[in-house]
Structure formats: structure tokens, C-alpha cells
Amino acid sequence: MSPSTLRVLPLGGLGEIGKNMTVVEYEDRIVVVDTGLRFPTADMMGIDLVLPDFSYLRERADDIEAIVITHGHEDHIGALPFVLRELGQDIPVFGSRLTMAMARSKLDEHKLREVELEDVEAGVRIEAGPFDIELVHMTHSIPDSRAVALTTDLGTMLVTGDYKFDQTPVDGRPADISRLAELGKDGLLLLCGDSTNVDRPGWAPSESGVGPRLEEVFSRCEGRIVVTSFASNIHRVQQVIGAAAAVGRKVALIGRSMRKNVNIGRSLGHIVAPEGLIINAREIEDFPDHKLVICSTGSQGEPLSALRRMAHRDHPQVELHSGDTVVFSATPIPGNERAVNETVDRLFQIGCDVITTRDAPIHASGHGYAEEVKLMLNLVRPQYVMPFHGDYKRIRMHGQLAEAVGIEAQRVFRGVNGLPLEIDKRGARFGDKEQSGMVFVDGVDIGDVADVALRDRRMLSADGIFVVVATISEQDGSSVAEPEVIFRGVPFRDQADELLDEIRGTVEASLERAAEEEIREIDLLQELLHDDLAQFVYERLKRRPMVLPVVVEV
Structure with missing residues (x-):
């Protein structure tokens, strides 16, 4: 080039x-x-x-x-x-x-x-x-x-x-x-x-059209209002503040990124709020429900976000209850729909009213x-x-x-x-592909990206894990104690319980074969046990759990 x-x-x-x-x-x-x-x-x-x-x-x-x-x-x-x-x-x-x-x-x-x-x-x-x-x-x-x-x-x-x-x-x-x-x-x-x-x-609707719609929604709510949007959407937070001020409510900011970005926005003049309108999260209980708007992270159903924790009754400062209205002023990013739907369903279970962009034009x-x-x-x-x-x-x-x-x-x-x-x-053309x-x-x-840890996690989440501890003689490689079998997350646990004797028998048979073939190296023994056990478990359970054989010499 x-x-x-x-x-x-x-x-x-x-x-x-x-x-x-x-x-x-x-x-x-x-x-x-x-x-x-x-x-x-x-x-x-x-x-x-x-x-x-x-x-x-x-x-x-x-x-x-x-x-x-x-x-x-x-x-x-x-x-x-x-x-x-x-x-x-x-x-x-x-x-x-x-x-x-x-x-x-x-x-x-x-x-x-x-x-x-x-x-x-x-x-x-x-x-x-x-x-x-x-x-x-x-x-x-x-x-x-x-x-x-x-x-x-x-x-x-x-x-x-x-x-x-x-x-x-x-x-x-x-x-x-x-x-x-x-x-x-x-x-x-x-x-x-x-x-x-x-x-x-x-054409995309204007961001400034969202503020009046939020004010309309707020004016119809009798209890607390929780608005969730992207913490970085500083214009949206400004409109939430404006709508809250118009209906006479205080605003509490929940979520670390929400507080951090609003502080940056205020310091640079992008967010302006009347004196005393924004309150600390610790003051939420000091105000009646009809005087509060809570602006929160979690519009995408993120596992550790403030709204997700509220929906699972796990938030230290906000406990949602019947009569609260949760306003989703955002649409799910492609791929996040399931997490958002689960959060919405939990909110309904608590007794909250939920308003999304399907119900009102509260997002642009x-x-x-x-x-x-x-x-x-x-x-x-x-x-x-x-x-x-x-x-x-x-x-x-x-x-x-x-x-x-x-x-x-x-x-x-x-x-x-x-x-x-x-x-x-001379013109334009694609070059040779680079690593990406x-x-x-x-x-x-x-x-x-090829990290085996991720592959292992998927396997564990799907089919569980078998751990087999075999104790063998250092002299001749024969089994000197009954194999110990531990399993976690294995489907059909009752059926697996019934198979314990057969699993132990498979281990014993593998060890006998290894002793006859004079296989003494621990790595080779564990590889042999892994292959025999994995084949046996698949034939009986039609599952492929992770098999971890451990060989101890005495």
C-alpha cells in the first residue's frame, strides 16, 4: 500500500x-x-x-x-x-x-x-x-x-x-x-x-417534543413516578426535571451513572434545575408519593441497574409498591428486549402501572x-x-x-x-482483511474471544458438572477406594442418583483397563476416565455435562 x-x-x-x-x-x-x-x-x-x-x-x-x-x-x-x-x-x-x-x-x-x-x-x-x-x-x-x-x-x-x-x-x-x-x-x-x-x-421526531408529553403523563399520575432512561441522555433528564417542576414534584436521581452524568451536565450548563428541586436519595421518604419523581437507570433491564433492583425488591433506597407509575422513556436496544420485558412483568407483579413508548410518545x-x-x-x-x-x-x-x-x-x-x-x-477498493x-x-x-472459560460456562449452564475422584495404588495403579462422585446442575437429578452405582462401576472398569495396560501417568489416567465417563453419561442421560476426573495416588 x-x-x-x-x-x-x-x-x-x-x-x-x-x-x-x-x-x-x-x-x-x-x-x-x-x-x-x-x-x-x-x-x-x-x-x-x-x-x-x-x-x-x-x-x-x-x-x-x-x-x-x-x-x-x-x-x-x-x-x-x-x-x-x-x-x-x-x-x-x-x-x-x-x-x-x-x-x-x-x-x-x-x-x-x-x-x-x-x-x-x-x-x-x-x-x-x-x-x-x-x-x-x-x-x-x-x-x-x-x-x-x-x-x-x-x-x-x-x-x-x-x-x-x-x-x-x-x-x-x-x-x-x-x-x-x-x-x-x-x-x-x-x-x-x-x-x-x-x-x-x-423524519425522527424532535427531542423537544418529549417534554410536553412527559408533563401530560405526570399530570395524570397520583402516586410516585419513576422515569427510566439512558443516564447519558442529558437532554431527556432535563425534560424530566422540567416536567416535574411543572406539576410541583421533587426529583431524586437513582443510579451511580445517573448521578454522575447529571452532575457533569449541571457543571457545564446542560442541565438547569430550580433551587431545591433535586433532592438526595436519602430524602425520598421525607416526601409524600404525589410529590416525587424518581429518575433512574435501568431502561434496558441491565442486571445490576437501579430499576432492575427495584423490580426485584432489592434496592436499598427505593421500595416500589402498588400505586407507583414507572415510565420507560427509552426503547430497548436490539437484543435487550427480553431483559426489558422481564423487568416490566416484575413491575406489574408488584402492582405498578407501567407506561412505555407504545402507550405514549415519551421517547424520541x-x-x-x-x-x-x-x-x-x-x-x-x-x-x-x-x-x-x-x-x-x-x-x-x-x-x-x-x-x-x-x-x-x-x-x-x-x-x-x-x-x-x-x-x-486511482480510485477506491477493499484491501486485505485485518484481525478484528x-x-x-x-x-x-x-x-x-476464544477464551475456553466462556465455553465452559455455557456447558455448565446447560448440562451441569460431574466430578469423579478416583484413588489408586502408586505401585500397580489399581483402585484402592470406592470412587467418589459429585454432581451439580445435572438435569434429571433423580435419574442421576440411580446411576451412581453404574458410574462407579464405569470408573472401576476404566481403572482396571488402565492397570492392565500399565498406564500410570496421572494426565493419561484422567483423560481415559474423562472419555469413558462422558460417553457413559451421554448414552444414559443424552446430556454432555462437564466431566472433571481427579486421580489421587496413595
């Missing part, structure tokens, strides 16, 4: 919703746009977070000029501490004021205090090696969202980040359409655009619908299009919208994670 080739390598965010991360290379120098994560699916037993596999950057850490973050949502900023811990704290990080405040809070939690975080105003240019970087103001469901324009000698590419064209945003600052049009007039080389809502026709997506995607394409008129931020269906539909507004099909590149797009003066995928965070440790 020639040094004058612009190389765009997505490490996350294509073919999936979440863990957005893009490597942009020119003249052997690198700018990384976003370092996101996503949350584990139900089959990822015990996994806390899922990161993009950024091993490609480990060998290239010295070539990285900057990391640029488009906005403060976890799927764009959440992996930043893990990336910097692996690649080094000397890489400068750029973003808007709110985004960098959220990054600093996140890095402080990980004790990464040496990182250079730089607030960059929209329109200000940053020089980073061969790159000229500009942030363009956009509207989304969090303030201070930015698109990233990266200019090289070859031309300018634009990574939109997440966006919608909200003409009446809560903070009164619509997207900088004029700057986008200027980029288009000057000639945009490549557009990497958000695909999240390309499958929804029309932060991602533009199909007409807004077309508007973006027409504003910037890119030479090439590479749809980002979506599963394969949405990436394909984004490409179809690009063709519908007149961009030739051969100039639309529907990529996948790890497949770089290479552009030079998922990296798991379990507790504080980072593990490989």
Missing part, C-alpha cells in the same frame, strides 16, 4: 449495533475515531463488557497521532480506558467539552490520570501529523455530539458519528447544516455515515430516519460512501438510499469489521 493511500479500517460498528471504532491511516500515521463497547448478550456467561479487538493497533501504537471521540455514549467512548491502558497514556484524546468531561470521569475510575484530554470547539482545526481534523456540531440524544472531518492531501472524509437533523433541539443548537454543505461544495472524498435508523421512513430516537440520511448524502455529495453503525441489513439499506439519491453503485462500499477501504488517486472481532472484559481482566 502506497503511503499516499487513505486507509479506513473499521474495527467495530459494522454488522452490529455498538462498539464503534475506526482506524484512519495516511502516510503511515493513524487517527482513531471512537473507542466504543457493547454489552454482553445472554449467552456470554459472566462477561461484563465486550470491546472491539484492537490488537491491530498494538504494533502501531507509536504511529497513532490522536484519538477523536464523537460523543459520550458508551458505544463510542466506553472502551477508552482499556485502549489507553494497552496502547499507552501518551496518546492525546480530542472531543467536545461534555465528551471530554465524561472521558475524564471514566479514566479517573480506572486510575488513568496522565492522559491528555483536549476540549475542541466545533469548527476549530487540529493538526495531527498528515491529518487536519475538524469537529462539526451535530444533534443527537446527548449534547455536544460531533461529526469528524479528516482532511489529507488526498481529500476530506467525514465520519458522522450518531446524528439526527433535529430542528428544535432542547439546547437550541441544531446541527451545523451550513458547514456540512460547505464540505460538500468543496468536494467530499468519503462519507462514513450512521445507519441505525435507515429502516425507518420519514437520537438517530435520523431515512429522510435525514438522504439529506446528509445530498448535503455532502460524497465521492464514495461507506455505511457505518449498523447491522448488515441497515448497512445494505443505507447503500440503497445512497444509490437512490444518485450515487453510483460502484462508489458505495458495504464493509465489515476488519475490512479496510483503501482510496488513492470481540474482546471480553470479565471483572477487570481482558480476555480473548
Whole structure:
């Protein structure tokens, strides 16, 4: 690849919703746009977070000029501490004021205090090696969202980040359409655009329309109101505060991330509340139910979130009861529907009223619908299009919208994670695939996607475990005590109890065969026992529990 080739390598965010991360290379120098994560699916037993596999950057850490973050949502900023811990704290990080405040809070939690975080105003240019970087103001469901324009000698590419064209945003600052049009007039080389809502026709409703709807809902409620939304949706929290003030209620913030983000939002002027309106969680019992709104995390049914704990009567400060109304001011992220439905059902069991987006227009997506995607394409008129931020269906539909507004099909590149797009003066093409995928965070440790621990957890969750302890003679390898059999989580336990004698008999037979064949090595004995027992258990139970043989010599 020639040094004058612009190389765009997505490490996350294509073919999936979440863990957005893009490597942009020119003249052997690198700018990384976003370092996101996503949350584990139900089959990822015990996994806390899922990161993009950024091993490609480990060998290239010295070539990285900057990391640029488009906005403060976890799927764009959440992996930043893990990336910097692996690649080094000397890489400068750029973003808007709110985004960098959220990054600093996140890095402080990980004790990464040496990182250079730089607030960059929209329109200000940053020089980073061969790159000229500009942030363009956009509207989304969090303030201070930015698109990233990266200019090289070859031309300018634009990574939109997440966006919608909200003409009446809560903070009164619509997207900088004029700057986008200027980029288009000057000639945009490549557009990497958000695909999240390309499958929804029309225009996304304005965020500012949610506030009056919340006030209507609040005015009809007689007991306590619990509103759950994304903690990072600072505009939504502001509207909850406004609606609560309008109906004469106090607001309590529940959930660590909710309190943290609201504090950051208040310090930067994004959240304004009348004096005394926001109360401490400890004061909840001091106010009658009809005077309270509780703003909580847990809109996605996350296992340890505040609302989930309330639904399971496990929250130390809020005990829900009949007469409470729980308002879901968010829609489930694809994959979270089951967890959300379980939480809703538990709330009904307690006796709560539950209001979701099906019942009232109390949520507005932060991602533009199909007409807004077309508007973006027409504003910037890119030479090439590479749809980002979506599963394969949405990436394909984004490409179809690009063709519908007149961009030739051969100039639309529907990529996948790890497949770089290479552009030079001769044109654009996909390059050779690089390593990409998922990296798991379990507790504080980072593990490989192929980690056998995850496979073992799935096996344990499905079919349980057999532990067999066999005691043999050191002299001749014969069994000197009755084998001990322990099992946990094995289906058909009663049937398994009846099989104990047969299991012990299988162990004895295996040990006799090993003694006859003069197999003495512990590892070989345990392997033999494992194979014989696994075959026997499958034949009798039609299950494949984990079999752990332990051989003790005396």
C-alpha cells in the first residue's frame, strides 16, 4: 500500500449495533475515531463488557497521532480506558467539552490520570501529523455530539458519528447544516455515515417534543413516578426535571451513572434545575408519593441497574409498591428486549402501572430516519460512501438510499469489521482483511474471544458438572477406594442418583483397563476416565455435562 493511500479500517460498528471504532491511516500515521463497547448478550456467561479487538493497533501504537471521540455514549467512548491502558497514556484524546468531561470521569475510575484530554470547539482545526481534523456540531440524544472531518492531501472524509437533523433541539443548537454543505461544495472524498435508523421512513421526531408529553403523563399520575432512561441522555433528564417542576414534584436521581452524568451536565450548563428541586436519595421518604419523581437507570433491564433492583425488591433506597407509575422513556436496544420485558412483568407483579413508548410518545430516537440520511448524502455529495453503525441489513439499506439519491453503485462500499477501504488517486477498493472481532472484559481482566472459560460456562449452564475422584495404588495403579462422585446442575437429578452405582462401576472398569495396560501417568489416567465417563453419561442421560476426573495416588 502506497503511503499516499487513505486507509479506513473499521474495527467495530459494522454488522452490529455498538462498539464503534475506526482506524484512519495516511502516510503511515493513524487517527482513531471512537473507542466504543457493547454489552454482553445472554449467552456470554459472566462477561461484563465486550470491546472491539484492537490488537491491530498494538504494533502501531507509536504511529497513532490522536484519538477523536464523537460523543459520550458508551458505544463510542466506553472502551477508552482499556485502549489507553494497552496502547499507552501518551496518546492525546480530542472531543467536545461534555465528551471530554465524561472521558475524564471514566479514566479517573480506572486510575488513568496522565492522559491528555483536549476540549475542541466545533469548527476549530487540529493538526495531527498528515491529518487536519475538524469537529462539526451535530444533534443527537446527548449534547455536544460531533461529526469528524479528516482532511489529507488526498481529500476530506467525514465520519458522522450518531446524528439526527433535529430542528428544535432542547439546547437550541441544531446541527451545523451550513458547514456540512460547505464540505460538500468543496468536494467530499468519503462519507462514513450512521445507519441505525435507515429502516425507518420519514423524519425522527424532535427531542423537544418529549417534554410536553412527559408533563401530560405526570399530570395524570397520583402516586410516585419513576422515569427510566439512558443516564447519558442529558437532554431527556432535563425534560424530566422540567416536567416535574411543572406539576410541583421533587426529583431524586437513582443510579451511580445517573448521578454522575447529571452532575457533569449541571457543571457545564446542560442541565438547569430550580433551587431545591433535586433532592438526595436519602430524602425520598421525607416526601409524600404525589410529590416525587424518581429518575433512574435501568431502561434496558441491565442486571445490576437501579430499576432492575427495584423490580426485584432489592434496592436499598427505593421500595416500589402498588400505586407507583414507572415510565420507560427509552426503547430497548436490539437484543435487550427480553431483559426489558422481564423487568416490566416484575413491575406489574408488584402492582405498578407501567407506561412505555407504545402507550405514549415519551421517547424520541437520537438517530435520523431515512429522510435525514438522504439529506446528509445530498448535503455532502460524497465521492464514495461507506455505511457505518449498523447491522448488515441497515448497512445494505443505507447503500440503497445512497444509490437512490444518485450515487453510483460502484462508489458505495458495504464493509465489515476488519475490512479496510483503501482510496488513492486511482480510485477506491477493499484491501486485505485485518484481525478484528470481540474482546471480553470479565471483572477487570481482558480476555480473548476464544477464551475456553466462556465455553465452559455455557456447558455448565446447560448440562451441569460431574466430578469423579478416583484413588489408586502408586505401585500397580489399581483402585484402592470406592470412587467418589459429585454432581451439580445435572438435569434429571433423580435419574442421576440411580446411576451412581453404574458410574462407579464405569470408573472401576476404566481403572482396571488402565492397570492392565500399565498406564500410570496421572494426565493419561484422567483423560481415559474423562472419555469413558462422558460417553457413559451421554448414552444414559443424552446430556454432555462437564466431566472433571481427579486421580489421587496413595
